[in-house]
Amino acid sequence: MRNCFFAAAFVFSFIGCTTSRIPEKEALLFPEADTGKWWIVNTILQDRNGKDVHFNSLVSIDKAGGKNYAACFVSVWSEMDSTYYTGTRIAGIPEMKSYKKFPLRIGFPGKDSLAMEWSLVLKRNGLNFLTSLNSKTKALPEGYTELSAGFDKQKSFAVSTISASPEAWAVNPIRADVKLRGNMQSSAVNKLLVRVFSDKEILLKKSSGTYVHWLDLGLQSGKHLSILFSTDAASNIKTEAVLLWDGQGNIMARPQITLQKISNDNMQAGLLTKQYPLFLSVILPELHLDILLRPRMAEQEITANKNSFWMGAVEALDSQTNQSMGKGNMYIFKQ
Secondary structure (H helix, E strand, C coil): CCCCCCCEEEEEEECCCCCCCHHHHCCCCCCCCCCCCCEEEEEEEEEECCCCEEEEEEEEEEECCCCEEEEEEEEEEEEECEEEEEEEEEEEECCCCCCCCCCCCEEEEECCCCCCEEEEEEEEEEEEEECCCCCCCCCCCCEEEEEECCCCCCCCCCEEEEEEEEEEEEEEEEEEEEEEEEEECCEEEEEEEEEEECCCCHHHCCCCCCCCEEEEEEECCEEEEEEEEEEECCCCCEEEEEEEEEEEEECCCCCCCCCEEEHHHHCCCCCCCCCCCEEEEEEHHHHHEEEEEEECCCCEEECCCCCCCCEEEEEECCCCCCCCEEEEEEEEEEE
């Protein structure tokens, strides 16, 4: 796996179509001048052969030494050839302004006239992510990769609280017509997932002694499960938050859950710089689910030296029958 790092001036702006004020819950999706934030966007598409294509991204805004910094990490895993593509852009932000109006726009300009701009734009009726990808195992043509998602206009995005510390929120799953164009071609009508984490320092402090996981899992029943949890070296797991949505994207009562680590260290070796807990037992008695959560490929790591993290495709199998019970995406952080 190969990542390309770019150093460039960063332009951060919000362009509003109207002057109307947004609801308080929606304001949480926007940046704040003195608070670092993460935006997580992920979904699953299908290629022309009906094979899965998992799209993951993480956009980070940080403040250090009185200056603002930003980074964008994108990955795509293709079931067709089990290839993992990644792209990275890191930049400084000379000035950050927030008008808290839609569309929410984050721009990573090219470092010169020949370099391609990266951008993330969230509108009330769609999302657009323009980036580029690279892979060690299979070269892609030079150019761009664009993820676009169209959905019914949201008068107000439904936002659910993930946790109070760190402060984190999830936009309720949005049924969207999602397309991947450019270097990679795929599409699907599927759930688009947008999450925002504030108080990043708290999250990173947690990851200095444990592995911090964020899981988004679509179940065969149409329900969607999201979990924030941590795993220590002794395989102890602490569940920070559990969210469950029905097939229409409405938040449900938070279910009881039991998580256990399954030892598969021999399958976590290879190109990874860290030994991530990738195999887990997930039991939800109320949903009559007893599943094995496992990666669709072990080597799905974003390489960033000591800040390397795991971001990629996972699947859920029935613990007794080995039948598919769902698939999704997981993020694992360890300092």
